[in-house]
Amino acid sequence: MMGLADAVLVVHALLALFIVCGFVAIWLGSALGWKWVRQRLFRLVHLSAIVIVATLSLLGIACPLTTLEDWLRTGSLDGQGIAQGFIQRWVSRLLYYDLPGWVFTLLYVAFGLVVLLTWRLIPPANSARSKTTRQ
Template sequence: MGTLPDTEDRPMVYRLIGDTALVLHLAFLAYVALGGFLAWYRPAAFWPHLACALYGLGITVIGWTCPLTTVENWARVNAGQAGLPPGGFIDHYLTGVVYPAEHLVAIQVAVGAVIALSWLGLALRLSRHRSARKDSGRIG
């Protein structure tokens, strides 16, 4: 109990880990791009979204390493598969596949604009909510 599967089953376990990292990558990217809209209904969700968006910005602009890329590379190599290229997850799965490589900067700007729009919408909703509460508290 508690041991790794037999040697011939190990590649399958590593492939499963790699595939799980891939799914988590996609979920993280979707959350970074669209998670700000969740805060429209749950304003406290803004803070985790801010942290994830800043981390995503650090990965994109500064070149921080994504831990999910590290896990996926480790798992794929141990499964006998090729790891991700030096450009990482986005270069391998999205750039040139979902959108043409020459549009990478435009995609990054568009994602940034969607995030900014979601945060602006949150600010407007909160402002209207505060105004409505002030107005309802006035007498006559």
Template sequence: MDALSPAFAAFLADAILALHVGIVAFVVFGQAAILIGAWRRWRWIRNFRFRIAHLALMLFIALQAWLGQLCPLTVWEQALRGHAGQTAYAASFIEHWLSRLIFFQAPWWAFVAAYSAFAAVALACWYWVAPRRKGR
């Protein structure tokens, strides 16, 4: 990381934050789409690749919460911000606004409970609104 300029490290940190927000949006809006799509009979919500990516991400998030680990994206972003001489979540426009969308102040157990409940819903939907592979 020493070879990175501080400006490039800040840019990469912003890019990781944007990716992080995108993943959160995929998980949250993907689950909403699955539930609404089951009711509306949307065929695309049964796409196997979409569903396996959604479920795998949610199970990973719940597991890291149970293990008391930070998301690797958060760790990388914070390391890059430190290299750029920035304090975590107080520098650029992107960082300022996007981080407020996905980072909340709450006790750790609240996140473990929320992520576990969300993973349980995603897993239940795997059976309730079963994905289908092409040709089946």
């Protein structure tokens, strides 16, 4: 099950990268005229991802991906006392920091609010408006 746990860890890291890099791409793409950063589906998925992270944190609910990974590695939900493999060691260093939980909650909520503000400042393209403009 270690291989599956490593896969969950990598998916978790990719999700975190999507949230952070997606935000950077929206601002950079807006400045450079990249049309894809205004696609509604991309923007909805991006906003939804950070809203889910912030909401779980505010409610004090552990990330389901972390919980699943711990269970796959140990058969328990605390993930304590297990030897780390290569993938776990390096990807975990990117994802997990030894800080109080409230710090993460504050960061997630603040980042979520900035992403929401970005939605307002760099709005996604309106599909209906785009179709009528092309005609």
